[in-house]
Amino acid sequence: MDDDVQLIVAGGGSAGTMAALSAARFGIQTILIERESQLGGTSTVAGVNCWEPAVGATGLPYEFYQRMREIPEAVGIYSLGRYGSNSPIPFPGAENILDPRFTYADTLRRYGLKGISIEIDKYRQQLHGVIFEPDVWHRTAVQMLKETGCCSVWLNKEIKDVRRKNDKTIEAALNDGSHVAARRWIDTTGLVACRLGARCFLGNNPQNPYLEGEPAGLNGVTRIFRISPVDVPRIEPLADDIPEQCWWQKDFPAMVCTLYPNGDRHCNMLPTFEGNEFMAMPPEIADREGLRRVASYWHFLQTHYTEFQHYRLAKIFPRSGIRETFQVECEYMLKTEDLLLGCRRQSHSDIIALADHARDTHGRGKSHCTELAWPYGIPYRCLLPKGCPDLLIAGRIAGFSKAAASSCRLARTMMMLGEAAGIATALAVEHKCGFPDVDVRALRDLLRRQRVTLESDMESSL
Numbered sequence: 001m002d003d004d005v006q007l008i009v010a011g012g013g014s015a016g017t018m019a020a021l022s023a024a025r026f027g028i029q030t031i032l033i034e035r036e037s038q039l040g041g042t043s044t045v046a047g048v049n050c051w052e053p054a055v056g057a058t059g060l061p062y063e064f065y066q067r068m069r070e071i072p073e074a075v076g077i078y079s080l081g082r083y084g085s086n087s088p089i090p091f092p093g094a095e096n097i098l099d100p101r102f103t104y105a106d107t108l109r110r111y112g113l114k115g116i117s118i119e120i121d122k123y124r125q126q127l128h129g130v131i132f133e134p135d136v137w138h139r140t141a142v143q144m145l146k147e148t149g150c151c152s153v154w155l156n157k158e159i160k161d162v163r164r165k166n167d168k169t170i171e172a173a174l175n176d177g178s179h180v181a182a183r184r185w186i187d188t189t190g191l192v193a194c195r196l197g198a199r200c201f202l203g204n205n206p207q208n209p210y211l212e213g214e215p216a217g218l219n220g221v222t223r224i225f226r227i228s229p230v231d232v233p234r235i236e237p238l239a240d241d242i243p244e245q246c247w248w249q250k251d252f253p254a255m256v257c258t259l260y261p262n263g264d265r266h267c268n269m270l271p272t273f274e275g276n277e278f279m280a281m282p283p284e285i286a287d288r289e290g291l292r293r294v295a296s297y298w299h300f301l302q303t304h305y306t307e308f309q310h311y312r313l314a315k316i317f318p319r320s321g322i323r324e325t326f327q328v329e330c331e332y333m334l335k336t337e338d339l340l341l342g343c344r345r346q347s348h349s350d351i352i353a354l355a356d357h358a359r360d361t362h363g364r365g366k367s368h369c370t371e372l373a374w375p376y377g378i379p380y381r382c383l384l385p386k387g388c389p390d391l392l393i394a395g396r397i398a399g400f401s402k403a404a405a406s407s408c409r410l411a412r413t414m415m416m417l418g419e420a421a422g423i424a425t426a427l428a429v430e431h432k433c434g435f436p437d438v439d440v441r442a443l444r445d446l447l448r449r450q451r452v453t454l455e456s457d458m459e460s461s462l
């Protein structure tokens with residue numbers, strides 16, 4: 001073991017990058033390991049470069065936004081525009097348009113809505129989100145991590161295996177044959193936790209004890225694409241292997257289409273694959289099928305909605321956007337009851353982040369979005385895998401039931417979990433204790449000092 005390394009963070013997505021940043025800012029010598037060539041995970045390589053409204057996303061997400069905003073056309077605040085076939089000019093789903101009247105503070109609330117079909121104007125007034133350039137997310141993250149002077153970013157390194165080397169050290173084998181070890185780890189991939197013996201459950205597995213009566217099947221998977229305006233309108237030709245009459249035409253979904261600051265559009269089908277269908281395919285087949293489905297869907301858009309003839313297909317993001325993988329069993333498993341009670345009535349004393357996104361699933365016959373009345377809190381114990389005192393879980397794989405995960409998986413909520421995990425590491429190092437023994441009151445105090453919102457009557461601490 002390199003004695004200088006105090007923390008290894010597995011996975012450089014939204015949660016992992018913020019975990020590394022927040023720990024390194026407290027002087028913790030950190031290595032961040034990411035298998036892709038970019039940081040950001042789902043938010044960059046899968047093209048999910050939109051932050052939907054999320055209560056509690058103050059702290060690091062706000063600072064991160066401010067940094068990205070320094071770059072021209074890197075970020076925009078959006079509002080709902082046209083919605084479906086009832087619009088004067090019909091639209092194949094929901095359109096998000098940029099609205100310079102709104103600020104980041106306007107993107108910090110979702111709760112209190114009743115359903116888009118019954119109060120669409122309220123959605124237009126209340127719901128605002130952030131769109132950002134994925135490359136800028138990556139560059140901002142690398143720069144902020146560099147400024148700490150305490151974090152090494154290892155890109156293109158995949159963790160292949162993990163073992164407990166002795167009672168003080170967890171060691172990983174990487175794809176290049178090298179090994180790396182540290183006493184404390186934060187896992188955002190699930191691999192480290194599973195290899196160290198934590199129980200992990202795929203959402204649709206009937207053995208999963210954290211199902212709450214929801215329909216079987218995994219949340220849908222989406223291959224996101226980007227379109228750019230062109231001067232001369234036209235329908236782009238289909239590749240030879242894509243038939244005009246598409247094999248999945250009857251299942252063509254609606255999409256959420258969001259304007260980028262540079263005039264491009266971000267296209268998010270709801271969804272491209274059923275979750276189970278995607279998981280049953282070998283990865284290379286699923287990858288190719290995703291590209292074919294985007295091509296055929298794009299052809300459908302151009303032929304049925306003439307406005308899209310003024311655009312070209314500019315980019316299909318390299319990775320599929322997978323909404324649901326598996327959850328690691330943690331000391332507390334957040335559940336529907338927490339979401340319904342809301343943080344004012346939850347009895348937890350260890351809440352380290354707030355969330356308020358609807359319970360939200362996508363897929364044939366099972367798409368539904370159930371709004372919440374109040375924000376709810378996520379306890380620190382959701383980050384503590386059972387039986388692994390030197391490991392914290394951050395990100396969407398943390399201790400959530402399937403239903404709770406469908407709500408609290410938003411990227412900025414994952415950034416908040418990362419921020420809390422990084423600060424918890426600093427406290428564990430300072431007090432020479434395991435993660436379960438971290439003083440939660442001190443953790444919450446430090447979070448508040450970083451302007452993290454922990455109480456529901458603080459709508460925004462900006």
Ligand SMILES: Cc1cc2nc3c(=O)[nH]c(=O)nc-3n(C[C@H](O)[C@H](O)[C@H](O)COP(=O)(O)OP(=O)(O)OC[C@H]3O[C@@H](n4cnc5c(N)ncnc54)[C@H](O)[C@@H]3O)c2cc1C
Binds near residue numbers: 010036
């Ligand atoms: C289609 C889709 C649409 C969504 N829409 C929105 C939205 O509009 N707004 C919103 O806020 N949220 C949205 N979400 C949710 C949100 O984007 C994700 O839940 C969130 O980004 C997950 O962040 P994470 O850090 O937990 O995981 P990830 O982003 O998955 O990060 C995990 C990282 O670990 C890396 N990794 C995995 N295994 C290894 C390994 N063995 N070795 C090294 N590295 C590894 C991965 O490459 C990845 O970078 C959407 C999600 C999807 C899929």
